[in-house]
Amino acid sequence: MRYTANNNRRNAPEQVIVMKDQKVKKLVLSALMAALVYVATSIIQIPSPMSGYVNLGDCFVLLSGWLLGPWYGGAAAGIGSMLVDLLGGYAHYAPGTLVIKAVDAIAAALIFRALGRGKNAMLVSGIVGEVIMVLGYFAYASTILGKGLAAAASIPGNIVQGVAGIAIGMVLAVVLESTKVTKKAGLGL
Numbered sequence: 542m543r544y545t546a547n548n549n550r551r552n553a554p555e556q557v558i559v560m561k562d563q564k565v566k567k568l569v570l571s572a573l574m575a576a577l578v579y580v581a582t583s584i585i586q587i588p589s590p591m592s593g594y595v596n597l598g599d600c601f602v603l604l605s606g607w608l609l610g611p612w613y614g615g616a617a618a619g620i621g622s623m624l625v626d627l628l629g630g631y632a633h634y635a636p637g638t639l640v641i642k643a644v645d646a647i648a649a650a651l652i653f654r655a656l657g658r659g660k661n662a663m664l665v666s667g668i669v670g671e672v673i674m675v676l677g678y679f680a681y682a683s684t685i686l687g688k689g690l691a692a693a694a695s696i697p698g699n700i701v702q703g704v705a706g707i708a709i710g711m712v713l714a715v716v717l718e719s720t721k722v723t724k725k726a727g728l729g730l
Contacts, residue, residue: 542615543664551560561635564628566727567609567613568599568613569696570607570609570728571613571617572617573593574601574604574605574608574614575616575617575621576621576622577621578599578601578620578625578642579621579622579625580596580621581596581597582625583598584624587705589698589701592710597706597720598622598625598706599671599674599702599703599705599706599707600706600707600708600710600713601618601708601710602618602621602670602674602706603649603663603666603667603670603671603706604619604710604713604714605617605621606650606653606666607649607663607666607714608717608723608730609728610651611647611651611654612647613671614649615643615644617639617646618645618646618653619639619640619643619646621640622722623635626638629729631688633682636685637677637681637682639671642675644677645673646670648666648668649666649667649670650670651666652670653666660730663714664668664711665709667706667707667710671703671704671706674682674691674699674702674703675696675699675700675703678692678695678699678719679695679699680696682695
């Protein structure tokens with residue numbers, strides 16, 4: 542795709558704008574990942590006997606951390622997930638979701654880097670990230686939302702959600718890596 546900076550298209554030659562600034566590139570990719578987190582969470586839903594449905598949001602939360610690193614990935618994961626709550630009628634969960642999903646992606650990214658960026662690093666970092674998600678939602682619902690121990694009812698569904706997120710996220714990461722998309726975009730897996 543070519544982006545041109547030519548207002549008078551009839552007379553002047555086309556100029557191609559190349560995104561060389563790495564901060565701008567990371568910001569654009571972060572916005573893209575936030576949008577993917579939103580879409581995967583709110584639109585793509587797989588029926589589950591545990592809690593109604595499992596969405597694909599957690600796999601993109603983990604991918605955000607693995608691909609973009611802790612800070613950009615955490616921002617993309619937290620903002621994309623929070624928007625689902627804000628626009629889906631669960632505004633009371635939005636502050637918790639922002640923090641929980643951001644910390645999930647940040648922890649996954651840091652552990653992934655520390656363990657050498659391989660498949661085992663993905664698995665371990667994914668497990669730690671999703672444990673943070675499960676415990677984070679329990680703590681938020683039981684204390685901030687005042688549900689007490691009744692919030693434990695969401696733990697099994699969140700575990701299923703986390704396991705699905707790890708499995709699908711790892712498959713997507715392997716596919717992205719095998720197609721060389723991550724190297725072309727300057728992202729490291």
